[in-house]
Amino acid sequence: MATARTLHVRCSTWEQVEVFTTRKLRKGKLLSMKVPFEAKVGTPVTLGLELPNQLVIAIDGIVQRASPVENDRTWIELELSMSDEVMLRIKAMASHEVEPGTDPQIQSIPAVRKSTVQQADDLPADERELFQHLSGELRRLRAAAVHDVLGVPANAGPELIRTSWKNLIRRHHPDLVARRGAPAITHLAEELTILSNRAYDRLRAALVAEGRGVIVGPTLSTPPGWLVGFEDISSGDGSPAPRVPTKFERAESPAPAATPSAGPLQGGEAFETRARAMLGQGDANAAREVLAAALVIYPRSKSLRSMYYVATALVAVQDGEMMLATSQLETALAHHEQCNEAAAMLEYIRKHGTPKADDMRRLFL
């Protein structure tokens, strides 16, 4: 027997809603899509359409055509039993023709999020004003798309999103009103904070998926090396990129490697020359800094990478951490077999133990 299914479709921007209603729906009611379950003709499927203002609208539908595709997925054509009235309202909200939340018609759209039950009447005068301000904010933000909640443009970068979110919770966090001991106000503040946090979390997730952001705990920052752009990299030696994956790295195959011909210094050679000079002077720390910077620009250069590990090993030698030094040298060789310095140092360490700084320096002169 065909069992009923529920599909959740999340539209995070009003543009998506508009695309959904205008282009995805044929004849205003037919929707074709791939679904992650087996479906047969006649299966009832309910569509939960989540709008950017976090309203969820349930639309019933029946599968009209179904054909299985790979991995238990099915391509289906769904006929939705959506009344024109609901359709019109969604469209109206999408085009911002009406101010959502103020139009009584829009409120009649089946929605779970009802406004808070508390009333302002039984609050003292100064709190009533705050209550009204907060509930006004809440109404406004509930109807807004995620980036509008934070008040940032749709293509905002990590820094702007983070600052805007911080400013918002600085205004609305429930802790700031806790001392009043008024449950109604604390509740509103909490709802506002939940809205801000969700908007921030969604935008963060979107930026990470695009490779434009890195998340650590509650933070959001620009990934190191993002601004350089991977299309600038000409060599295709295939060593793993050092930074977080970005959408550029998903390209099928790197561009054919440019033939190493004469001309200006290739790839990271300028950096390498500088780093070698520093190592020759025994300044392993500075060399490591230079190489780390170079790797941001030339993340696939084997020789830069191995040289970086050699420099790290030298720093470890200076600190007397021979275990670390050895493992760094082995890593250097793993990245680039022809790293003669790493091989020489390893052999030296195996024969003589802790190397002298002068002997190490000479390797690079």
Add this chain to the structure above:
Amino acid sequence: MTKKERAVGIDLGTTNSVVAVIDRDGAPRILTTEEGSTTMPSLVWYSPDGPVVGERAREGLDQSPDMTVFGAKRLLGRRFDHPEIRKLARILPYELTEAPNGDTWIQLSAGRAISPEEVSALILRELKRTAERFFGEPVTRAVITIPAWYDAAQRQATKDAAQIAGLTVLRLLSEPTAAALGHGAHRGADRRYLVCDLGGGTFDVAAVDVDAGVFEVLATTGDPFLGGDDVDRVVVENLVRDVRAARGIDISTDAIAIERLRLAAQRTKHELSDRQQAKLAIAELAQLPSGKGVDYARNVRREEVETWAAPLIKRLEAPVREALRRCARRNEDVEEILLVGGSTRMPIVRRELARIVGREPSVIPNPEEVVAVGAALEVARLDGTIEGVLLIDVAARGLSMSTQDSECEMVIAQSAIVPTREHRLLATRQNDQPRIEFDLWEGESPDPARNRHLGRYAVVDLPLAPAGDVLVLVEVTIDTDGVVRLGAAELVSGERLTLEQIFHAGLTRAEVTRLARQMLEAPA
């Protein structure tokens, strides 16, 4: 505005607990127990005359180790089949048992099982009494600190323990944040802190950023089985060997002698934090078969203890490195190291952490108490006395949901900022289906076996309608304390629906209420 009831800040520790308040002059103040100590052992002895808490319960360790519960914090909110509990069950002198819902309980030898919540409640009640003696009036509200990595069940269990003790939890505050707050980070410049907390039984590391009054915990790691108690243990092991060599008797199977030796070793360890050498003397450590007592005394040098503890000290490095790796930081990025917990008084711990990070840690005069001070400051912050400070927390684990035999579907991702809320739609599958059941899991895996079961719930009294016509929207909220709340509504009408708990980790509301009443009526 009516006068508010008194509130305290509590550091509910694995080994020791501390209570602090904001004094009348606005300064934080650590309260002392009746014995005159600022820290109280988190120890409950179920003596024949009723439970004894704190310093006086040490007697129980001597007399009946199987009736004396220490380290209840490790058991709080944990499933019996959790690997850490399996490990503890082998080493604890008291017996653990599995509660009907899979939680870990303590089997007292009298054939009576108690929940870790009850044990923690007794400790909290003792601290509450300490505060009441100080104020001369009832104390009913508290900020309680918890490890940053506590999951939803552990947070709920802590809250339940407080409720049983008659305390309303104003906030569950993560320990690294509390330490930074207690250190005064909100008054100083913006900093990137590394908080290293080596207590009696656990080692926790956290990277905490303070930026214009906003506190954020970036990453936490730790070793749940590394602390000052382990140092005591290795010292005792070595002393037992020494007793065998010097006195020719083996006391390794004599529980009472070992406990005496442990207390003396702990005292000596504390003395050695300030001195190079200390004298350890125990009158009548054990008895010879003839009934004659054996005394034991020797000088202990700091280097000796440091050599014995070296393997333990080595274990500090991995969690610190891991914490820095998780937030993509190098040693140089750490702007200040905060050492928290009594065990960081040991010079070798300071030296080792300074070596690992390459920076001298800040000297906090009271590493045992700074977390409790932070909790007291949090009370002041929530009361509005400290302004412009915000503490940001994230969900320690993700939350997933499943219905009947379906796979788990993630609802809230790990590191989502709390408070937060997400929802899922559930549809009826049969005509006139009266209820829908679903499970809530902690973890993000689609495979239920890899997540922690938080509970099974049912949405009941659904309107009668053909299959699929009734759509239920389940809302999952994680509140500011990191505790999970559920709500359900019928999608079309927006009508609130009743949720029933079928199975639930931790104590039920009714049990908590009953235990709270019981504790209120119990003689002091």
